[in-house]
Amino acid sequence: MNAADDKPDARSWRKAYGLALSLFAVEVVLLYLFTIRFS
Amino acid sequence: MNRLDYLVLIATILAIPLYGLWRTRGSASLGQYLKGDASIRWATIGLSVLATQAGPITFLSMPGQAYESGIGFIQNYFGQPLALIVVCAVFVPIYQRLKVYTAYQYLGERFDQKTRLLGAFLFLVQRGIAAGITIYAPAIVLSALLGWRLNLTIWLAGGLVIIYTVVGGTKIVSITQRYQMIVILVGMAIAFAVAVYRLSPDLSFQGTLSVAGTMGKLEAVDFSVDPHKRYTFWSGLIGGFFLALSYFGADQSQVQRYLAGGSLKESRLGLLFNAVVKVPMQFFILLLGAIVFMFYQFEKPPVYFNQPAYQRAVESGYGPQLAALQTQSDDVFVQKRAAIRALSSVSSNLSSNERDVAMTKLRALDTQAHQLRSRTKGVLEQAGADPKSKESDYVFITFILQQMPHGLVGLLIAVILCATMSATSAILNALGSTTAIDFYRPLIRPHATDHHYVVAAKALTAAWGLMAIGVASFASLVENLIEAGNILGSVFYGSILGLFLAGFFIRRVSGSAVFFAALLAQTLVFVLFATTNIGYLWYNFIGCATVLILAPALQQTIFRNTEASAGA
Numbered sequence: 262m263n264a265a266d267d268k269p270d271a272r273s274w275r276k277a278y279g280l281a282l283s284l285f286a287v288e289v290v291l292l293y294l295f296t297i298r299f300s
Numbered sequence: 301m302n303r304l305d306y307l308v309l310i311a312t313i314l315a316i317p318l319y320g321l322w323r324t325r326g327s328a329s330l331g332q333y334l335k336g337d338a339s340i341r342w343a344t345i346g347l348s349v350l351a352t353q354a355g356p357i358t359f360l361s362m363p364g365q366a367y368e369s370g371i372g373f374i375q376n377y378f379g380q381p382l383a384l385i386v387v388c389a390v391f392v393p394i395y396q397r398l399k400v401y402t403a404y405q406y407l408g409e410r411f412d413q414k415t416r417l418l419g420a421f422l423f424l425v426q427r428g429i430a431a432g433i434t435i436y437a438p439a440i441v442l443s444a445l446l447g448w449r450l451n452l453t454i455w456l457a458g459g460l461v462i463i464y465t466v467v468g469g470t471k472i473v474s475i476t477q478r479y480q481m482i483v484i485l486v487g488m489a490i491a492f493a494v495a496v497y498r499l500s501p502d503l504s505f506q507g508t509l510s511v512a513g514t515m516g517k518l519e520a521v522d523f524s525v526d527p528h529k530r531y532t533f534w535s536g537l538i539g540g541f542f543l544a545l546s547y548f549g550a551d552q553s554q555v556q557r558y559l560a561g562g563s564l565k566e567s568r569l570g571l572l573f574n575a576v577v578k579v580p581m582q583f584f585i586l587l588l589g590a591i592v593f594m595f596y597q598f599e600k601p602p603v604y605f606n607q608p609a610y611q612r613a614v615e616s617g618y619g620p621q622l623a624a625l626q627t628q629s630d631d632v633f634v635q636k637r638a639a640i641r642a643l644s645s646v647s648s649n650l651s652s653n654e655r656d657v658a659m660t661k662l663r664a665l666d667t668q669a670h671q672l673r674s675r676t677k678g679v680l681e682q683a684g685a686d687p688k689s690k691e692s693d694y695v696f697i698t699f700i701l702q703q704m705p706h707g708l709v710g711l712l713i714a715v716i717l718c719a720t721m722s723a724t725s726a727i728l729n730a731l732g733s734t735t736a737i738d739f740y741r742p743l744i745r746p747h748a749t750d751h752h753y754v755v756a757a758k759a760l761t762a763a764w765g766l767m768a769i770g771v772a773s774f775a776s777l778v779e780n781l782i783e784a785g786n787i788l789g790s791v792f793y794g795s796i797l798g799l800f801l802a803g804f805f806i807r808r809v810s811g812s813a814v815f816f817a818a819l820l821a822q823t824l825v826f827v828l829f830a831t832t833n834i835g836y837l838w839y840n841f842i843g844c845a846t847v848l849i850l851a852p853a854l855q856q857t858i859f860r861n862t863e864a865s866a867g868a
Contacts, residue, residue, distance in 0.1 A: 299512065
């Protein structure tokens with residue numbers, strides 16, 4: 262694999278990490294809303 | 301447990317290893333034995349990583365933890381998704397590029413042999429003990445409640461694991477963990493549904509959650525910066541990040557799981573799967589504990605869940621004292637049940653002030669129930685019926701044995717044994733591989749054939765398995781061993797992580813500088829552990845930060861004339 266092939270691959274992995282991070286943020290927000298609702 | 305339960309239990313715990321043995325029949329090369337083969341996909345890797353971390357403690361202790369102190373423990377996992385992303389981006393590509401069998405081979409390539417051996421040695425010490433605790437922890441609870449002999453329970457879980465892990469290596473560990481984890485998830489989902497179904501009809505599900513929240517069981521997120529609070533968003537995010545980074549990046553029992561399959565894409569997807577599902581999974585396990593707590597607000601609980609220890613104290617002549625405590629506990633239970641019913645049934649007619657008064661009364665009654673349990677524990681200690689495990693570990697298993705239908709009881713005991721077997725197999729596989737690749741091959745037989753190393757890895761895996769059973773068999777001699785096991789990881793992980801991060805991020809540093817920095821960091825952590833009362837999650841940060849500060853400092857001073865190699 263050369264450097265040019267690596268670039269789109271690295272971009273798509275950055276998107277995947279961003280998605281995982283966003284999902285984690287949503288999980289924390291939902292847990293916080295759960296805490297407010299039931300405490 | 302009846303015959304149906306035993307049938308479900310035996311069929312479940314035997315079928316998965318037998319299927320694994322069939323799938324991995326035939327001889328394997330060294331690469332296949334230590335890293336599996338290319339057919340292992342991300343879903344198997346993801347479930348395997350999940351199963352390695354979960355272990356029996358998760359399914360025995362977590363619901364009890366929520367029963368006792370609420371679901372705030374979830375915050376300890378908040379650093380994990382971030383750590384897994386760092387492992388995907390930094391650690392995995394380096395391991396894949398170097399085609400290593402163990403994480404510690406990287407230290408040898410980047411620094412020198414002594415640094416590699418130090419990393420591998422620290423791993424072997426703490427995981428060698430942890431393997432015994434992983435077998436012992438569920439065995440002590442199951443043997444006490446089911447009347448099984450402790451040694452028989454230890455051999456049942458440990459013996460089977462040794463056989464299939466030795467025979468099949470990494471591939472069988474991945475395959476069995478996949479199906480064991482599916483059994484675990486299905487079993488826990490059914491347990492959750494049955495627990496909700498068994499809740500009192502006096503309250504709706506939402507009403508049940510409201511009351512549980514009122515009693516302080518549902519505080520999932522706490523942004524407090526008070527250092528005395530045990531679980532907060534910040535301690536979980538920062539302390540949990542370093543713990544998870546070390547565990548997933550530098551602990552061979554995890555590294556071996558995601559290097560199975562050999563493709564960077566499959567490894568990363570398996571880890572990202574964990575980054576997304578871990579927090580929700582732990583939430584539902586903890587919520588199950590809160591639901592069991594609400595179940596016991598309407599169904600009379602025992603004053604002490606560890607009934608075998610309680611019975612031993614009664615037989616030692618402490619019956620009258622314990623009976624008096626049970627009577628008081630029953631009285632508090634009746635008052636609490638009445639208070640919950642009053643609060644929920646007429647809550648719409650209560651003024652805000654009256655509602656606050658009713659809630660305060662309910663909380664006071666719950667505190668009384670707590671105090672009665674503590675006094676009961678005190679009597680048990682006086683009687684010498686001193687329980688070796690926490691009382692809360694007995695809450696969920698008592699609920700299973702007393703409230704679940706037959707068949708499901710067998711399945712849920714199988715869940716606990718599957719969790720034990722999956723976590724133990726991963727640890728033994730990693731211990732055997734590390735000893736063979738990082739110690740045996742370079743130090744004892746450097747130029748033997750691949751077949752020779754496969755045989756050596758098998759023999760060493762078996763030896764570690766027998767040692768784990770030995771540790772489990774003698775574990776009852778040591779007080780608070782399970783808690784010690786939890787702390788043990790954090791005591792060693794910081795220095796190990798420091799070695800790897802120094803390799804990745806400090807460009808000009810020699811093996812000697814990193815080696816002595818790690819030794820000094822480890823000594824500092826030991827001293828802090830012996831002399832202070834710092835929360836153990838912080839040892840990860842302190843150990844790691846000390847290596848990263850000392851290594852460049854030593855390089856610039858004592859090892860100024862030693863050639864420093866550039867970063868990976």
